[in-house]
Amino acid sequence: MALNPQQAGGTEISDAAPPTFDYKQQGPKGARWWRYVGWRYLVGLVGIAFALMPAYFVLLAALSPTSTLQGSQMVPRDITFDNFAALNETFFWTWLRNSLLVAGGAAIVNMFLSAMAAYAFARLRFAGRRVGLLTILLVQMFPQLLANVAIFLMLVNIGQYFPAIGFGTLLGLFLVYLGGALGANTWLMKGFFDTIPRELDESAKVDGATHGQIFVKIILPLALPILVVAGLLSFITLFNEFVLASVLLGQADANQTLATGLTRFIGDAFAQRWGPFAAGALIGSLPTLLLFLFLQRYIVSGLTAGAAKG
Amino acid sequence: MSSEPDLTTRAGKAGGPSRPPGTYADKLAERLGSGSLIGFVGKLIFLGVVNAGWLYAVLTLLPFGAWLPIAVVTIATAALDFIYLSRYRVPLKFLIPGTLVLLVFQVYPVLYTGYIGFTNYRPGNNLTQEQAIDRNLRDSVSVPEGATRYASVPLVEAGSPEAGELALLLTDPDGELFLGSEDGLESITEAQIEGEGAERVVDGRFEVLPLRIAQDRQDEVLALSIPVEEGELAEGVQADAISVQTFNSAAAAVQALEYDEATGNLVDTTDGTVYEPIQGTFTAEDGSTLRAGFPVVVGFSNYQRVLTSPAIQGPFIRVFLWTFAFAILTVLFSFVVGLGLALALDDKRLKLRRTTRSLLLIPYALPSFMTALIWQGLMNTSFGQINRMLGTNIPWLTSQAYAGALPKFSVVLVNTWLGFGYMFLITTGALQAIPSEVKEAANVDGASGWQTFRQITLPLLLVAVGPLLIASFAFNFNNFNTVYLLTGGGPPIFGAPIPVGHTDILISFSYRLAFEAARPDYGLAAAISTIIFFLVAIFSYIGFRRTATLEEIN
Numbered sequence: 001m002a003l004n005p006q007q008a009g010g011t012e013i014s015d016a017a018p019p020t021f022d023y024k025q026q027g028p029k030g031a032r033w034w035r036y037v038g039w040r041y042l043v044g045l046v047g048i049a050f051a052l053m054p055a056y057f058v059l060l061a062a063l064s065p066t067s068t069l070q071g072s073q074m075v076p077r078d079i080t081f082d083n084f085a086a087l088n089e090t091f092f093w094t095w096l097r098n099s100l101l102v103a104g105g106a107a108i109v110n111m112f113l114s115a116m117a118a119y120a121f122a123r124l125r126f127a128g129r130r131v132g133l134l135t136i137l138l139v140q141m142f143p144q145l146l147a148n149v150a151i152f153l154m155l156v157n158i159g160q161y162f163p164a165i166g167f168g169t170l171l172g173l174f175l176v177y178l179g180g181a182l183g184a185n186t187w188l189m190k191g192f193f194d195t196i197p198r199e200l201d202e203s204a205k206v207d208g209a210t211h212g213q214i215f216v217k218i219i220l221p222l223a224l225p226i227l228v229v230a231g232l233l234s235f236i237t238l239f240n241e242f243v244l245a246s247v248l249l250g251q252a253d254a255n256q257t258l259a260t261g262l263t264r265f266i267g268d269a270f271a272q273r274w275g276p277f278a279a280g281a282l283i284g285s286l287p288t289l290l291l292f293l294f295l296q297r298y299i300v301s302g303l304t305a306g307a308a309k310g
Numbered sequence: 311m312s313s314e315p316d317l318t319t320r321a322g323k324a325g326g327p328s329r330p331p332g333t334y335a336d337k338l339a340e341r342l343g344s345g346s347l348i349g350f351v352g353k354l355i356f357l358g359v360v361n362a363g364w365l366y367a368v369l370t371l372l373p374f375g376a377w378l379p380i381a382v383v384t385i386a387t388a389a390l391d392f393i394y395l396s397r398y399r400v401p402l403k404f405l406i407p408g409t410l411v412l413l414v415f416q417v418y419p420v421l422y423t424g425y426i427g428f429t430n431y432r433p434g435n436n437l438t439q440e441q442a443i444d445r446n447l448r449d450s451v452s453v454p455e456g457a458t459r460y461a462s463v464p465l466v467e468a469g470s471p472e473a474g475e476l477a478l479l480l481t482d483p484d485g486e487l488f489l490g491s492e493d494g495l496e497s498i499t500e501a502q503i504e505g506e507g508a509e510r511v512v513d514g515r516f517e518v519l520p521l522r523i524a525q526d527r528q529d530e531v532l533a534l535s536i537p538v539e540e541g542e543l544a545e546g547v548q549a550d551a552i553s554v555q556t557f558n559s560a561a562a563a564v565q566a567l568e569y570d571e572a573t574g575n576l577v578d579t580t581d582g583t584v585y586e587p588i589q590g591t592f593t594a595e596d597g598s599t600l601r602a603g604f605p606v607v608v609g610f611s612n613y614q615r616v617l618t619s620p621a622i623q624g625p626f627i628r629v630f631l632w633t634f635a636f637a638i639l640t641v642l643f644s645f646v647v648g649l650g651l652a653l654a655l656d657d658k659r660l661k662l663r664r665t666t667r668s669l670l671l672i673p674y675a676l677p678s679f680m681t682a683l684i685w686q687g688l689m690n691t692s693f694g695q696i697n698r699m700l701g702t703n704i705p706w707l708t709s710q711a712y713a714g715a716l717p718k719f720s721v722v723l724v725n726t727w728l729g730f731g732y733m734f735l736i737t738t739g740a741l742q743a744i745p746s747e748v749k750e751a752a753n754v755d756g757a758s759g760w761q762t763f764r765q766i767t768l769p770l771l772l773v774a775v776g777p778l779l780i781a782s783f784a785f786n787f788n789n790f791n792t793v794y795l796l797t798g799g800g801p802p803i804f805g806a807p808i809p810v811g812h813t814d815i816l817i818s819f820s821y822r823l824a825f826e827a828a829r830p831d832y833g834l835a836a837a838i839s840t841i842i843f844f845l846v847a848i849f850s851y852i853g854f855r856r857t858a859t860l861e862e863i864n
Contacts, residue, residue: 039654040654116408117404120401151415178411179414262680263795266686277683288676293671
């Protein structure tokens with residue numbers, strides 16, 4: 001590694017604790033550098049290799065002409081996009097669309113419902129406010145997926161009367177996903193709303209604004225960052241959701257989300273469809289990966305405020 | 311609250327400057343709790359949609375006599391109308407939409423799960439008692455050997471071939487004509503038929519089903535069964551119904567079962583067998599059962615089976631212990647790896663820290679179902695990349711040895727890979743939040759690097775990330791995706807009569823009992839879900855108390 005220790009200690013990141021002493025004053029130069037800085041690069045490299053290894057293999061398999069893993073090399077020689085083209089003959093694009101519609105739609109509605117509730121908890125005082133907040137904390141400890149049997153039977157029953165939102169419909173799954181609207185996100189948003197100065201509401205109130213107007217015209221625009229974060233977290237969670245989708249969507253191929261659909265891809269004849277699967281995995285990963293990398297800073301603050309993932 | 315000051319702006323927005331302040335619409339809007347005309351109109355549209363939906367729902371539900379659903383939608387709609395048309399109840403206006411979906415799709419399913427756990431709900435008995443009796447009666451209709459055959463022509467209500475009621479024009483072997491509809495059978499004469507062939511109109515009410523429609527309504531036609539009263543057919547023909555056999559033939563059919571209202575039993579009239587509803591399944595003395603049944607409350611029997619039935623108890627205890635081990639090991643390993651990386655990389659002298667951080671976050675940013683499936687491929691014994699690279703043939707995901715120790719290791723490894731990015735993220739944040747003066751002071755006092763870490767950094771860190779570790783444990787306790795998409799719960803535990811594997815955790819175990827077993831058992835699955843509910847509640851409680859203690863130390 002060509003590194004100049006004189007330049008180490010870059011200025012691009014300012015939020016770190018400063019080093020407590022200057023390693024340049026102790027011992028011979030190379031060893032000193034290695035002892036205080038160098039090994040850190042090694043750890044970082046090993047960590048990155050561990051993190052990226054599967055992604056690299058998937059990239060290889062997606063671009064390699066043979067559709068099995070056996071034929072793929074460590075360094076690609078013939079790059080081809082056949083596997084991506086092969087996706088057109090499958091339901092992949094339908095699944096991606098289903099996932100984006102159901103997860104995206106539910107995330108947007110959830111975000112809005114959650115924001116409304118958060119406004120009530122942050123700005124209004126009413127009997128049962130504390131209990132309400134605690135209840136939300138309590139309820140979200142019992143994820144919907146635990147009740148999968150009950151939700152399945154419920155949708156089968158609903159389907160007897162209203163086939164359009166019953167078992168085997170994307171609309172039904174969408175409605176079920178709305179059940180998670182009030183939860184960690186409500187707390188996240190309430191925390192943010194609390195930081196918006198109340199003087200803004202007060203002056204609007206003096207001007208005759210109702211709570212509805214304050215909410216829509218003052219709070220929502222100011223809270224846009226946290227709305228985006230909550231919406232994204234909710235989207236990522238729902239995009240990943242497998243149990244309820246597999247239980248509620250039935251068997252029809254055109255009806256699956258990406259999570260349940262791609263599982264079928266490799267379910268039976270894994271070796272044959274690894275190439276298209278890898279291509280699909282790359283495309284399907286892009287939405288959440290890009291969102292995550294671009295909005296890392298915001299998402300991190302949201303994550304550390306309560307939501308957790310494996 | 312006075313609305314005087316902004317009346318003019320409102321009027322300007324809503325209808326132009328010429329509108330005088332305080333029009334009737336504005337006053338009405340204000341009385342109904344809306345600040346502006348736009349808000350008021352929006353609210354009216356919203357409530358209009360809600361009430362239209364209510365009307366549609368009630369009209370759909372009424373023919374079924376589904377009173378409970380009708381009550382639920384009516385109460386919900388009334389609540390929405392009441393709250394949004396009132397000037398007061400502002401908090402409820404903001405809370406009610408989220409609360410309604412929460413009640414319907416989260417709270418109710420949780421309670422319903424508890425109830426199902428006390429029943430013997432299975433796919434074979436998922437009907438109401440009435441429906442089950444009806445289904446069995448219909449299923450027992452069969453065409454005996456040598457039954458009278460009829461030539462039949464499918465008919466449809468004249469004028470509406472797409473949706474009209476279907477009927478049959480039947481000709482018996484003697485050439486007698488009948489018109490069969492859902493209401494029953496009637497004798498007709500040639501004179502009642504007008505026209506020829508496909509143009510025929512019967513009794514002025516029914517026309518021949520056009521061929522282009524017949525394709526779409528084929529299933530309906532083939533399912534037609536015309537109820538028959540005694541004495542309606544030609545002498546000597548015994549039949550309870552005339553069933554469609556093919557598109558142009560039907561046959562006299564008899565219904566073997568009869569419902570005995572006094573005892574609630576179903577009786578086979580051909581051989582006198584009595585089917586008694588035992589635990590919701592119609593069972594004969596010799597043990598044979600009818601297909602359709604209904605669920606009954608069986609008390610704690612599902613829980614008893616979990617604890618005492620040898621077929622279930624053994625696998626359950628294994629799964630139970632492994633669930634804890636899986637969640638604890640995952641949190642531990644991903645925390646250690648994440649913390650190690652955070653400690654190593656949290657140094658101002660390093661270049662490219664931001665890039666490194668982004669790259670380390672990739673496993674966490676990828677959709678977890680995707681990465682679990684990818685790892686499934688990489689760890690495949692015969693063509694997985696890992697074995698290819700090592701030149702080995704290790705059954706990473708399928709080895710049976712030592713109670714599936716290797717697949718268990720693989721599952722934890724993959725889950726660590728999935729989770730270390732998150733731990734890296736939160737520990738980096740927490741490390742940077744620890745004031746450097748504390749560490750400097752320790753340094754000045756002569757503490758070694760390890761001592762500083764052990765005595766100062768780690769305790770402070772744990773206070774900060776403790777709640778997140780507990781949340782992570784709770785999440786991984788139910789981390790269905792990693793387990794199910796990587797190994798499907800397998801390799802299977804030999805000898806177990808239910809689908810259960812060495813890497814199954816409680817939630818995947820419950821899922822497979824309900825949706826993958828040869829004889830799915832919703833009651834047992836729901837009982838196990840209920841057990842998970844209680845476990846989660848207990849360690850959440852402990853977790854919160856522990857966090858409070860940690861904070862007090864600080």
